Amino acid sequence: MLILGGGCGGVAAAHALTASEARRAAFDVTLVSQGWRIGGKGASGRNQSDHDRIEEHGLHLFLGFYRKAFGILRDAYASLDGPADGVFASVAEAFTPQHEVTLWASPNDGGAGRWKHYTLRAPEWPGMPWDADPADLERAPARLASLLRVGARQADAPHLAEPLARDRLDPADARESESLMRWFLSELKDMDWGLGLHVLRDLMEIGGAVLRGYFADIAPHGWNAWHRIDHLDFRRWLISHGAREQAAWSEMIRVLYDLAFAYRGGDADDVNDADIAAGACLKLVLDLVAGYRHAPMWRMNGGMGDVVFTPLVKCIGRNGGEIRLFRRITRIEFDDGGVLRVHMQVQARPAGARYDPFIRVDGRDCWPSAPLWDQLEPDTPRGRFENPWDHSHVGTEMLERGRDFDHVILAIPPAASAELTEDLTARSPLWSDMLEHVGRFSVATHSVQLWVDRATGWLESDTVSGAYAPSLGTWADMTHLLTHESWPEGETRGCHYLVSVIELPCDLPPFTVGAPEVVAAADAQGCAVTDAWLHDNAWRMWPDLCSNTVFDPARVVSRHDHVNIAPSERYVRTPPGSIAHRLPPDWDGVPNMSLAGDWTITSINGGSAEAAMESGLTAADALARRHGVA
Template identity: 35%
Template sequence: MTRGRPIEVAIIGGGCAGVTAAFELTRPEHEGRYHVTVYQLGWRLGGKGASGRGPADRIQEHGLHLWMGFYENAFQLMRECYAELKRDPATCPIADWRDAFTPDPFNGVADFSPSGRWLPWKVHLPPFEGLPGEPGVTLPRWTVGEYLARTLELLRTLLSAIQEPGARPATSGTEAPASAPGVGSPEALLESMARLLKLGGFATLAAVVEALNLLEVALGTLRRYPMELLLRFHDAVASALRGLLEQRVAADDELRRLWEIADLVLAVVRGALRFRLVTDPRGFDAIDDYDCREWLRLNGASERSINSAFIRALYDLAFAYEDGDARRPRIAAGQALRGALRAFFTYRGAFFWKMRSGMGDIVFAPFYEVLKRRGASFAFFHRLESVRLSAGPRAHVEALEFDVQADVAGGGEYQPLVDVRGLPCWPAAPDWSQLVDGERLQREEWKFESAWDTRKAGTRVLRVGQDFDLAVLAVGGGAVRHVCGELVEKDPRWRAMVERVKTVPTQAFQVWLGAGMRELGWHDGPINLSGFVKPFDTWADMTHLASEESWRRPPRAIAYFCSVLPDVPEAERQRPAFPDEQHERVRRNAVRFLQRDLFHLWPRCQDAVGGFRWELLMDPAAPTEAPRQGEARFDSQYWTANVSPTERYTLSLPGSLRFRISPLDNTYDNLTVAGDWTDSGFNEGCVEAAVMSGRLAAHALSGVPRLEEIVGFDHP
């Protein structure tokens, strides 16, 4: 029997979600059933994760990209991609996934001490067993109760660090409580808890630790115990702890930090009991209408803990500020807890993993090469303008309308990659020589990735049944309202989604320095740090990238900074001058930050009069050009305002997550969606959410992968 033509799949958008869907649909197991074409704005894949090589082969990112050790789906696909690519380590410096990613255990948050100083709280997070994405490993699907039990185990560990002199150390969390012989018996456990409540037996920290052990055991089989008793028992333990510790830790920054975490843990456990999250089939989703801080406050957390460095970092890493306003921190409580608990309790190998080059080089170049080998097609310089629906009771997508930004000379497919000492990379600008009238386009400074540059070489309409059969909408969340006008107008769910699932611009800058970190006053190792002062609250030491670039004299330090960017009214965003104005705005923010704030982290970056030492900045054009002086040297660095609709970051605002549309939604026969703005089972803007969404989109079209194979997807 002869197989008919393959099913044509149009994937619009080459970010993490779109590339994931393409990778899944072109697997050899499908035996060529699907032919994929990826339609991409501009000259490179990556979306918000795109990077490019600039002057001196500098790596220029949209922002700071670190992978977390719980990104099981993302690491699984990366492992498979590199294995299939089979790069030769003799000719390519990054041939295997272990060449591409390195464990990064040293992390911190910027703590503001009651003494009025910024004091980074630094910690080496220990490696957990295994490595992310390991093949053939079946990972447990943790219940809310299991997360809570691990949370109490963490609390007992924290208390062991601040235990009273001479007191017994906290138990490990694997032992039965010494005060509860026969703890396997529900009756014995109930009797022990009731007796302690009656006697008020929490006079010492050691006694409180034993009581927490009881509570941990109870949570392991929560359905068998009266909730009211558990809540009373928890409140008695928490009250005793506060009485024992709050005054004691006030004058000691290290103990204060540990107590703030302990206080937050107590609030999480109390809230889970009060809101019955263990027995509610919605799990953490049941509290997504609350802001995380609001929910913690409702459940007894102190204001000091709610505004602690740890909570600030949680918000900063998720850009969780409505309209980018630092005065409006908001993130859905359920997703915030899910993210924090998965991050701290399910990471493998290392809490963070750093890439050995830009994300474009490490992630999207290998995916591009593998997809090309599998026969996928790529249509670069295609800007989606409209998704057209059919008429009738069962609507489907009948056409996709594009502006073709540029034509490829000779009519072939654009070749996007460049070689940087054996490594395939994306350039920071298109190869104008491959484009029709490329010299003119370059001279006229066409900006293919800017939503405000609407110049085009032509138009193209794809029609269902002729040019495509199935479509995957994998554009950035901020672009949906602009390209799906008919869907938004006709479908109340899509209209609610674009109104409720909001996005926000972000900002980032990178500096290359002629002095090492120790010379700048940072005496610890390379770190990832968040929770610092706005306008740039997050910093990572990326000095390890110096060897991957092509400087005459390599920089001795490289630093990346990023943060949310305060939004402006919609009317202002429509003006043609807006993107250039925002680019200049980020420059001003960065200069002010270097002058005013950075000395808190790098005390020796200041000159004799308290300003930033501009001579530290390395110019890739030197010495062929006269060196710039003073603040003008910053113009040789790299900064970006991510304000285009496709670049904006999707927020997880309270009350918004239920308005997300799932890739599994089948309202339109030939359309699915993919992106970190969809309902993916992990509804927060990150690589893992986008990859999960892309896998769900592939499942919606082909049935593969099976839902149980998507790690962390536990929705019905």
């Protein structure tokens, strides 16, 4: 079994194929990946030359409805011996619940001419996400109705709660339930809303439109028939079910589009470029508001590499799987029998018997932010091995069907695999169609991490903030990670992550062309964007890092600023109409190839660790069934 790609999908597949004695006997698993670390878009590294700071590809949080991902990690941690194995003692120790979210009303939408923020605390639903059940989502509409009943009381409008009673809204009687929600929205609009109540009004109006639309378009066809509206944009779908246009682009909706990087071409400044499949987004809303367990978001207590990939890689290795690093795939050959050959560049070779990818930080095994050069052969080129335009290598390798593998799991996202699978594109209209309607819409993202010398002046509790001024409108206070880095006492007092979608540089060459400088150029442009944004916008969030409303760069102790332009780093969006062109993980279009990644058909159909891990698990389980293995 040959797995191509070391992101969440490929690693989940390798973990699942080696998770039981029966599967280990049936499958000989090898995973190949470029560079010195595993993780794909989720890879993180510790910068040994700068206090072991964590360097990420973005702001990575797990959501409280990540049922598959949390379950996989629960099992991985349980099979290891905690600190003795260089990992957290349990999944519960590796994550911290996050209940607060701060939203920003824009100057023209409830902000009264300026940006205004407010913080919401999400309810604590029963249970823990690593013990979750898909039935949690089935209960979400009823839970949302209970939250609207609370809102009716806060609005001093008890009559609004009447149609929301537990014995009145019934998915089995979708027509009557939709009628009740239509009445609810009509009454809501007729109310006299005083100043300062726009947030409550928008929340109730969006919640009412969500429930009305659910009972009108989904429930009559099964509680989870999300696909029926995936050809529509979510915002337009809300409006069609009674939401005002202002509410449908309020901060409560903008934060969803920001979360999903749902902007054509990476342009977050223009509402006309915002789009996301309505069914996938409706499911996201219900899960995020009422389908999670305990908390809607979970912070990692380390880098994503440390928390997610270290335990999984250790499990794969102990269970007999092999991971080959420093392998850049350059071409995949296909014939009538499927995948025939896989061509790779060998970027580096270990100087000794094996390459140990980990360094020990804070008692845990972590991935470094650069190769451990002293473990590699002396003549290894100092290449940027994760830069697809840097073709540095020390040799080549070719794997062939029947000799080196029988089956392949392709776990490389479409923006990156398109150049590798030209044979398949010529043979398969479905593959070509997927590349055109799914892969082509992938977007670049911009990740900024700032370590600062003092508290910011933000007076509320640690929060995750969204829907603020583009382009870096999403922020999380990650100061809790400082204790897991190696800063001298008092040198650094805050750590803050910003993230956004961003437009790709013009005239970006295909990665088959050697042009390593394009990544540094994109990062330099990203730094200029960050500087301008901080100058104009940081003072509203971080007054104590500013002087007379101007951000003071002297407050920054360290900074990591990266634009994810590499095809394998780009985020796979979910525009209206695109889900119909996704392929399933157990796709039968190639006899000896399965698929894994958040770009395949999953229960989420959107970019996330959950979708990618579910996809890898689905591919592995299908192969096990095919071979009669439990």
